[in-house]
Amino acid sequence: MTKVVIIGGGPGGYEAALVATQLGAEVTVVDRDGIGGACVLTDCVPSKTMIATSVRSTYVRESAKLGLNVGAEPAGPCSVKVDIGTVNARVKRLAQAQSDDTAARVVKEGVEIVPGEGRLVDPRIVAVGDQRLRADVVLVSTGAHPRELPNAKPDGDRILTWRQLYDLDTLPEKLIVVGSGVTGAEFANAYQALGSEVTLVSSRDHVMPTQDVDAAKVLEGVFRRSGMTVLANSRAESVTNTGDGVHVTFSDGREIEGSHCLMTVGMIPNTANIGLEETGVRLDKGGFVQVDRVSRTSTPGVYAAGDCTGVNMLASVAAMQGRIAMWHALGEAVSPLKLSTVASTVFTHPEIAAVGASEEDVRSGKVDARIVTLPLDTNPRAKMNNSKDGFIKLICRQQTGIVLGGVIVGPRASELILGVSIAVQQRLTVDEIAHTFAVYPSLSGSVTEAARSLMQASPE
Numbered sequence: 001m002t003k004v005v006i007i008g009g010g011p012g013g014y015e016a017a018l019v020a021t022q023l024g025a026e027v028t029v030v031d032r033d034g035i036g037g038a039c040v041l042t043d044c045v046p047s048k049t050m051i052a053t054s055v056r057s058t059y060v061r062e063s064a065k066l067g068l069n070v071g072a073e074p075a076g077p078c079s080v081k082v083d084i085g086t087v088n089a090r091v092k093r094l095a096q097a098q099s100d101d102t103a104a105r106v107v108k109e110g111v112e113i114v115p116g117e118g119r120l121v122d123p124r125i126v127a128v129g130d131q132r133l134r135a136d137v138v139l140v141s142t143g144a145h146p147r148e149l150p151n152a153k154p155d156g157d158r159i160l161t162w163r164q165l166y167d168l169d170t171l172p173e174k175l176i177v178v179g180s181g182v183t184g185a186e187f188a189n190a191y192q193a194l195g196s197e198v199t200l201v202s203s204r205d206h207v208m209p210t211q212d213v214d215a216a217k218v219l220e221g222v223f224r225r226s227g228m229t230v231l232a233n234s235r236a237e238s239v240t241n242t243g244d245g246v247h248v249t250f251s252d253g254r255e256i257e258g259s260h261c262l263m264t265v266g267m268i269p270n271t272a273n274i275g276l277e278e279t280g281v282r283l284d285k286g287g288f289v290q291v292d293r294v295s296r297t298s299t300p301g302v303y304a305a306g307d308c309t310g311v312n313m314l315a316s317v318a319a320m321q322g323r324i325a326m327w328h329a330l331g332e333a334v335s336p337l338k339l340s341t342v343a344s345t346v347f348t349h350p351e352i353a354a355v356g357a358s359e360e361d362v363r364s365g366k367v368d369a370r371i372v373t374l375p376l377d378t379n380p381r382a383k384m385n386n387s388k389d390g391f392i393k394l395i396c397r398q399q400t401g402i403v404l405g406g407v408i409v410g411p412r413a414s415e416l417i418l419g420v421s422i423a424v425q426q427r428l429t430v431d432e433i434a435h436t437f438a439v440y441p442s443l444s445g446s447v448t449e450a451a452r453s454l455m456q457a458s459p460e
Helices: 011-022 037-041 044-061 084-108 182-194 213-225 315-329 359-363 380-384 413-425 430-434 445-454
Strands: 003-007 026-031 112-115 119-122 125-128 131-134 137-140 144-146 174-178 197-201 229-231 236-241 246-250 255-258 260-263 267-269 302-304 343-346 351-356 369-375 391-397 403-410
Touching (some): 003 011, 003 315, 011 037, 011 084, 011 137, 011 315, 037 044, 037 084, 044 084, 044 182, 084 112, 137 315, 174 182, 174 236, 174 246, 174 255, 213 229, 213 351, 213 359, 213 391, 343 413, 351 413, 369 445, 391 445, 413 430, 413 445
Parallel strands (some): 003 026, 137 302, 174 197, 197 229
Antiparallel strands (some): 119 125, 236 246, 246 255, 343 351, 351 403, 369 391, 391 403
């Protein structure tokens, strides 16, 4: 029986464990924090739970536009009071429940969980304290942690990482969010909706620079209309806890003050001091484990998955890397990881979801394709829901019409993108999507409408 030892119980680790035990391996997961890892306990699950509350808050505030006056004078504005202590208690409770459920399933499938920190002392031996676990295959799935700036050290009181937010018992009055990538944008949007006065600091000329430019512009417009202050081309030099607030100094000398500061300036892989380089596992200059498309490292028999590899740091990618590693290591047929089919979402309100080729790929000449963009406010279901911000963008190959990618900005874009993802994965054409029935009225109807717009008449 093949012995598999997995270091880290996050999505890359526990999904790999489930595959390996299904294939008959003897599987041990060495886990430090709890099955599900940071994704379930401190990052993805907690943040999306909190964001769900903020979205509901927005819907209630906007209910008067639909003829509902909840807790307000007739035709007057609707006010919402947020109990952040209750919100955070629910967030932590649901995160722990998800971790417990996942752990129970893993154990039920026959996986052994060893609490502690794993360290490679040999490509075939993992040390956990004084214990030595022998393995035929090792998977490193140790995740990553928030990056810190030298002059802006999080203290858990006023200067915070996103993992420290859920210990607050009062809502930040004036929250400064440093970093306007996906994480910063999500939290800035959520706390603005919950009632904080938010300032979002972006070192670039617009927020979410890695996202579709049109999508980022839509969201920035939503942010500003909600009352959020967005500071573009601003780089934080230092953040100081003043006792009753924070003082932020920028590289150009400007200064601002707030009650709290949330630092969202990237991630550092958890790869130090766990024996990787000593056993021949190659790391890049950022400390990320270098892997190929079937999750192999430079050391035979040692694989890696998830955020510690820096390969598109999404839970879905980590899970797929872990599965692929086990399929490959245990002799199953496997398709290498294909990042062009990965769907991603920014959980703002409205959401941004994207998959496959981007408009930038087309503009730069990387792919020869056609693009159509349909505004969401022309969709009948969107009108019914009073959803005005967003669009459907579809990209297809110039000659064949094969769908290469798409972007959806709107409510539940994370759900709507699945149809486009299937089209990209299965190499469907816009004609095939156009001939597919969509419910009327529905937001997904705009996907088929976009496909019809991209259909080309047959040559005579």
